[in-house]
Amino acid sequence: MLQTYKYYTKYIDFVVYYLKLVFILFVLCFLFLLICRNHFKESQDMAAEKKGINTNILSIDIGGTSIKTVLLDEDGNMLSEYLKSKTPEGATPKDIVTGIQELIKPIPQTYNRISIGFPGYVTNGIVKTAPNLAKNKWADVDLAQRVANVLNHPVRLVNDADQQGLGVVKGKGFEIVFTVGTGFGTALLFDGELLPHLELAHLPINKTEDYDDYIGNKAFEDIGTERWNKRLKKIIEIYKTVFNYDALYIGGGNSKHIEFKLENNITVVTNRDGIKGGAKLWKLADKYNIFTVNPKV
Numbered sequence: 001m002l003q004t005y006k007y008y009t010k011y012i013d014f015v016v017y018y019l020k021l022v023f024i025l026f027v028l029c030f031l032f033l034l035i036c037r038n039h040f041k042e043s044q045d046m047a048a049e050k051k052g053i054n055t056n057i058l059s060i061d062i063g064g065t066s067i068k069t070v071l072l073d074e075d076g077n078m079l080s081e082y083l084k085s086k087t088p089e090g091a092t093p094k095d096i097v098t099g100i101q102e103l104i105k106p107i108p109q110t111y112n113r114i115s116i117g118f119p120g121y122v123t124n125g126i127v128k129t130a131p132n133l134a135k136n137k138w139a140d141v142d143l144a145q146r147v148a149n150v151l152n153h154p155v156r157l158v159n160d161a162d163q164q165g166l167g168v169v170k171g172k173g174f175e176i177v178f179t180v181g182t183g184f185g186t187a188l189l190f191d192g193e194l195l196p197h198l199e200l201a202h203l204p205i206n207k208t209e210d211y212d213d214y215i216g217n218k219a220f221e222d223i224g225t226e227r228w229n230k231r232l233k234k235i236i237e238i239y240k241t242v243f244n245y246d247a248l249y250i251g252g253g254n255s256k257h258i259e260f261k262l263e264n265n266i267t268v269v270t271n272r273d274g275i276k277g278g279a280k281l282w283k284l285a286d287k288y289n290i291f292t293v294n295p296k297v
Contacts, residue, residue: 037158048285054112056074056110056111056112057071057073057080057113057115057279058071058104058114058278059275059277059278060100060115061118061164061274061275061278062096062100062116062118062119062160063119063181063253063271064087064119064133065087065217065253066086066101067084067087067096067103068082069084070083070086070275071108071111071277072276072279074279075119076276079110082272082275083104083105083106085099087099090133091133091134092133092134092137093127093137093141093146095134096143097150101151113282114148114154114156115156115158115163115278115281115282116144116147116156116158116278117158117161117163118143118160119133119182119185120138121159122143122159125142125143125145125156125157125291125293126141126144127140127141127226128140128158129199132182142181144156145296146292148293148295149295152295154291154292154295155290155292155293157164157291157293158194158197159185159289159290160179161177161179161186162194163274163277163278164177164185164251164276164277165189165274166189166277167274167275168251168273168274168275168276168277169192169247171189172246173191173246174188174190174245174246175188175189175245175246176188176239176244176245176249177249177251178250178251178252179251179274180252180253180254180255181252182230182253183212184201184211184216185201185252186198186201188243193284194284194288195288197288198247214235215231215235217253219231220226220257229257229258229259234264245265247266247267248268249264250266250268251271252271255270275283
């Protein structure tokens with residue numbers, strides 16, 4: 001009887017020991033799964049945060065008078081303060097790249113793409129003309145590549161009026177954008193699609209002047225507000241006859257000096273509105289003069 005009791009005692013001790021062992025293993029497995037779950041959740045949160053960051057766009061507008069920038073989300077909403085600085089007189093490519101680097105310092109580095117509007121003719125990220133910047137310094141300058149290398153992000157570089165057009169048009173029918181600032185810029189869009197850029201500013205309007213000379217800021221300062229308004233009215237009538245547009249948008253620094261009543265299909269827009277086109281630029285396919293330039297390692 002005593003032996004049977006000892007046997008059962010040992011058996012019970014053995015069972016209790018293994019039950020304790022199983023319980024400890026269960027607790028350890030539970031803690032391990034809890035740690036894995038928390039780690040997975042943190043990884044998901046970080047991935048979501050990273051995804052949010054990587055959809056943002058640094059939009060830059062280079063003008064003959066000032067350089068502007070703002071951080072945008074992919075829908076064109078502003079995520080930072082709209083910043084601007086003076087464009088150096090007779091700005092060289094180095095001046096512009098340095099100016100961009102200085103201007104964007106307060107902007108959070110939560111972007112992975114860059115849009116640039118440039119005051120001249122651009123093709124495949126290469127500047128061909130820059131009539132209101134340094135003379136004889138801009139022909140065939142790979143500005144998109146230079147900015148991409150310095151900021152280490154892909155760049156799309158287009159004419160400044162084209163970028164502004166993407167930011168302001170309604171996307172219905174044939175729409176034209178004027179920029180009246182240091183010079184005269186134009187953009188043509190159909191149903192919101194950017195058409196190939198034409199340097200219409202350099203068509204002659206009389207025997208001695210092209211549109212840039214006729215309506216640019218130098219002319220404004222020389223002839224005054226009243227005569228400048230008469231010239232702008234004349235240009236609007238010419239474009240109305242030649243293009244028969246559905247809507248016309250007028251932006252640029254001197255648009256604030258318009259004093260005559262505009263027709264119902266003509267709208268004055270701001271540079272703040274136009275710079276939002278930097279987001280839409282990245283929704284377009286590479287074609288015409290839209291070209292993605294990646295940084296070189």
